[in-house]
Amino acid sequence: MQICVAVRVRPPVAVSQEIFNGNYWRLEDNHISLCKSDGTHISGVSYAFDHVFDESCTNARVYELLTKDIIHSAVEGFNGTTFAYGQTSSGKTFTMNGSETDPGIIHRAVRDIFNKINMMYDREFLIRVSYMEIYNEEINDLLAVEHQKLQIHESLERGIFVAGVREEIVNNAEQVLELIAAGEVHRHFGETNMNVRSSRSHTIFRMVIESKGKDTNSLADYSSGDAVRVSVLNLVDLAGSERIAKTGAGGVRLKEGKHINKSLVALGNVINKLSDGPKQRGHIPYRDSKLTRILQPALGGNAKTSIICTIAPEEVHIEETKGTLQFASQANRITNCAQVNEILTDAALLKRQKLEIEELRRKLQGSRAEVLEQEILKLRNEMLKYEQEREKLEMQLEEERKSHKECDQCILEQQMRIGNLSNLVTFPEFDKNAGQEQNSGRQCSKGEFNDSNSLCQEDVFRTPFFKAAPNALVAKRSNNSRLTDYSPLPDTLSNVADEDTWLKVNKGYIADLDSIQMTPARKVQSFPSSDINDVFSIDNHRNEVENLKRQLELITEEKNELKQLLLNDHLMEEISELKKEALIIQEIPQRLCKSVANCKKIYKDLLLTLESFVPDGKSSTAKLLSSTSEIGIRLFSNLESHLFIKKDGHEFFPRNDSLVQEHCKVLSESLRGTITSLVASEKLAIQTKEVKSAICGCDGKDSTLEGESSLKEKLNYELYSIKEKFNDLEKKLDLNNQLLEVYREKYTSLERDLQLLKGERDSLLETISESSQKHALVTQSRKALEEQIKHFNVAFASRQRSFTSFKSELK
Numbered sequence: 001m002q003i004c005v006a007v008r009v010r011p012p013v014a015v016s017q018e019i020f021n022g023n024y025w026r027l028e029d030n031h032i033s034l035c036k037s038d039g040t041h042i043s044g045v046s047y048a049f050d051h052v053f054d055e056s057c058t059n060a061r062v063y064e065l066l067t068k069d070i071i072h073s074a075v076e077g078f079n080g081t082t083f084a085y086g087q088t089s090s091g092k093t094f095t096m097n098g099s100e101t102d103p104g105i106i107h108r109a110v111r112d113i114f115n116k117i118n119m120m121y122d123r124e125f126l127i128r129v130s131y132m133e134i135y136n137e138e139i140n141d142l143l144a145v146e147h148q149k150l151q152i153h154e155s156l157e158r159g160i161f162v163a164g165v166r167e168e169i170v171n172n173a174e175q176v177l178e179l180i181a182a183g184e185v186h187r188h189f190g191e192t193n194m195n196v197r198s199s200r201s202h203t204i205f206r207m208v209i210e211s212k213g214k215d216t217n218s219l220a221d222y223s224s225g226d227a228v229r230v231s232v233l234n235l236v237d238l239a240g241s242e243r244i245a246k247t248g249a250g251g252v253r254l255k256e257g258k259h260i261n262k263s264l265v266a267l268g269n270v271i272n273k274l275s276d277g278p279k280q281r282g283h284i285p286y287r288d289s290k291l292t293r294i295l296q297p298a299l300g301g302n303a304k305t306s307i308i309c310t311i312a313p314e315e316v317h318i319e320e321t322k323g324t325l326q327f328a329s330q331a332n333r334i335t336n337c338a339q340v341n342e343i344l345t346d347a348a349l350l351k352r353q354k355l356e357i358e359e360l361r362r363k364l365q366g367s368r369a370e371v372l373e374q375e376i377l378k379l380r381n382e383m384l385k386y387e388q389e390r391e392k393l394e395m396q397l398e399e400e401r402k403s404h405k406e407c408d409q410c411i412l413e414q415q416m417r418i419g420n421l422s423n424l425v426t427f428p429e430f431d432k433n434a435g436q437e438q439n440s441g442r443q444c445s446k447g448e449f450n451d452s453n454s455l456c457q458e459d460v461f462r463t464p465f466f467k468a469a470p471n472a473l474v475a476k477r478s479n480n481s482r483l484t485d486y487s488p489l490p491d492t493l494s495n496v497a498d499e500d501t502w503l504k505v506n507k508g509y510i511a512d513l514d515s516i517q518m519t520p521a522r523k524v525q526s527f528p529s530s531d532i533n534d535v536f537s538i539d540n541h542r543n544e545v546e547n548l549k550r551q552l553e554l555i556t557e558e559k560n561e562l563k564q565l566l567l568n569d570h571l572m573e574e575i576s577e578l579k580k581e582a583l584i585i586q587e588i589p590q591r592l593c594k595s596v597a598n599c600k601k602i603y604k605d606l607l608l609t610l611e612s613f614v615p616d617g618k619s620s621t622a623k624l625l626s627s628t629s630e631i632g633i634r635l636f637s638n639l640e641s642h643l644f645i646k647k648d649g650h651e652f653f654p655r656n657d658s659l660v661q662e663h664c665k666v667l668s669e670s671l672r673g674t675i676t677s678l679v680a681s682e683k684l685a686i687q688t689k690e691v692k693s694a695i696c697g698c699d700g701k702d703s704t705l706e707g708e709s710s711l712k713e714k715l716n717y718e719l720y721s722i723k724e725k726f727n728d729l730e731k732k733l734d735l736n737n738q739l740l741e742v743y744r745e746k747y748t749s750l751e752r753d754l755q756l757l758k759g760e761r762d763s764l765l766e767t768i769s770e771s772s773q774k775h776a777l778v779t780q781s782r783k784a785l786e787e788q789i790k791h792f793n794v795a796f797a798s799r800q801r802s803f804t805s806f807k808s809e810l811k
């Protein structure tokens with residue numbers, strides 16, 4: 001069918017009344033021709049159109065004759081386009097928009113559409129409107145000013161469309177007219193010499209009309225093939241072509257005028273090409289301008305189109321009117337191929353909306369599919385994050401476990417050292433058990449240990465005053481056995497027969513995390529679970545992860561502190577110093593023993609010498625020697641018993657020094673008694689000698705008496721040297737007592753250090769125990785968390801399945 005073209009002559013405007021010299025254009029029926037001033041026709045300038053409207057014609061009539069059919073067709077599913085074309089100030093806007101007393105085509109079309117729709121009881125409609133302008137070859141949305149410079153796209157389903165333009169769904173004419181009024185505010189107008197309110201842009205008011213039969217209201221009906229009619233109605237008010245000389249445009253107006261003319265030339269070219277007929281058409285330059293691109297369906301395509309060519313009656317505009325009429329004449333020859341647009345796909349908004357409404361209804365009925373889908377997506381993201389966090393946590397745990405093992409190893413070594421030290425300085429305990437140990441031969445029984453490398457070989461420090469506890473290793477092993485306090489031994493190993501072997505293999509400690517490591521943490525198991533709350537407890541998981549992380553950080557800090565503490569060289573230095581002191585102390589009694597042995601030897605030599613001078617064992621001198629010898633032997637025996645030396649000479653056993661002093665007193669008394677008796681016997685001998693000399697009258701130069709005198713001198717000398725030796729021994733005893741005092745002080749100091757070390761060790765053990773407990777808690781939490789993850793995964797999988805089945809149901 002051909003494009004419907006009408007010519008409308010506007011009344012002469014007031015400005016031009018003065019220059020209006022009568023009618024040059026004669027209108028007869030649907031013909032318009034140019035006449036001379038005398039009324040004669042000018043040949044060649046006569047045109048015939050579908051309608052020719054004179055200046056008295058109203059918009060109502062124009063609409064009725066030119067546009068109404070197109071509007072009605074649009075309601076029935078045909079695309080329709082009506083546009084006004086003409087020079088500036090010829091009445092295009094007046095025709096399209098009208099006035100208050102005579103509404104224009106758009107206004108009438110809108111009302112007519114809704115009237116028509118309201119009369120079509122068998123169909124339901126969905127109408128959406130948009131309003132845009134092409135200003136300086138840019139498309140702007142008049143209903144949404146922020147939408148500027150929109151682009152034209154084309155698709156199979158929607159055809160040619162402006163992307164991003166706002167489309168308002170409307171229910172009545174008033175709503176549409178309000179939107180148009182709002183859009184008019186943003187439209188570009190400008191004053192020129194030709195028109196005080198000249199349109200500076202092409203405006204396109206578009207209505208998309210979708211309809212379907214009212215009985216097809218179910219989803220099943222759509223799928224059975226009932227179509228939705230979708231038609232597009234364009235009501236276009238073009239900007240007017242203008243001669244710059246006439247409009248006097250400059251600056252912005254000049255630029256606008258150029259764009260307007262350029263696009264109108266492109267429109268003319270398209271019309272010109274299309275007027276050649278289908279066979280001669282060739283390439284149609286629709287893409288030369290945005291105007292022709294948007295109007296493409298209306299020009300030679302699937303649309304019913306009508307063109308109103310407005311002309312100005314004034315003589316001065318004859319040339320422009322001629323051009324308009326030529327344009328109209330060409331357009332009049334264009335044939336379109338209009339057909340009802342029936343759409344079976346989801347492209348129809350009405351159909352989409354119907355589906356959406358159905359979906360919403362279903363959602364409202366409780367399926368909440370979209371909500372669930374969003375939740376699933378959200379959960380999936382959360383799960384991903386959680387997985388990453390868990391991986392990080394696992395790495396931290398692995399590091400923590402390593403450091404824990406190192407720390408335990410270190411603690412074990414320190415414990416061994418502390419144990420050795422404790423055994424070294426447990427003097428009082430040993431003193432109580434000394435007799436028992438002596439009775440048992442001071443040897444370790446085979447049952448207690450049989451390791452040749454053990455510490456029980458009593459030669460670790462070689463200190464006579466200290467004896468390493470024979471059950472040192474047993475005690476150590478016992479300590480290791482008690483490691484359960486801070487080192488969680490597996491239950492299965494608590495009954496291990498060969499604990500040494502186990503200790504060697506496991507270095508004294510097996511963390512429970514070893515077993516955790518074997519756990520397939522990421523394996524999703526198909527536990528039957530329908531607790532949907534688990535799915536939504538991701539926040540709890542995160543909180544737990546955070547808690548675990550915090551706990552791990554705390555444990556890591558504690559471990560670091562422990563490591564620093566345990567690896568502190570201070571302890572080692574203390575032990576080293578104690579060893580040195582022990583060695584020094586070790587040398588003192590050795591020297592003492594040597595001195596006593598030397599003294600004893602000298603004493604014996606002396607006695608032998610004296611005895612050689614006294615052959616007669618019954619004499620008083622012999623008795624004196626015997627007594628002195630007895631005293632000396634007892635003295636050395638006491639000293640030796642005080643300084644007990646083992647057979648191998650490596651260990652000393654101190655006795656109570658008060659007892660020694662007592663013995664010394666007794667010996668001193670005994671020695672004094674002997675000396676007193678010797679002195680008394682000497683006096684007696686002198687008196688006897690004096691009595692004899694008085695009786696015999698001798699001068700005392702008897703050879704026998706001389707011999708006794710020299711013997712006495714010798715004895716006196718020997719006695720004096722014994723006294724000297726005795727004094728030396730007493731001095732050495734004092735020295736020994738002083739050394740013992742010094743040693744006692746040192747022992748007290750060592751005991752203090754030991755107590756400190758013990759306290760330190762206890763605190764370390766407590767810390768380790770706490771750390772182990774925390775470790776166990778972390779492990780437990782981690783296991784619980786893994787369980788929750790499993791449940792979560794199961795629930796998630798279940799939800800996914802239900803969602804998949806829901807989607808398939810939807811399809």
Ligand SMILES: Nc1ncnc2c1ncn2[C@@H]1O[C@H](COP(=O)(O)OP(=O)(O)OP(=O)(O)O)[C@@H](O)[C@H]1O
Pocket residue numbers: 009010011013055057086087088089090091092093094095195197198199200238239240241310
């Ligand atoms: N048929 C008509 N009856 C009465 N007045 C009219 C008619 N046509 C146009 N006019 C008046 O003529 C003047 C110019 O008309 P209009 O603005 O519609 O021209 P236009 O073609 O849209 O111009 P432009 O291209 O510059 O926008 C207006 O004042 C308008 O009211």
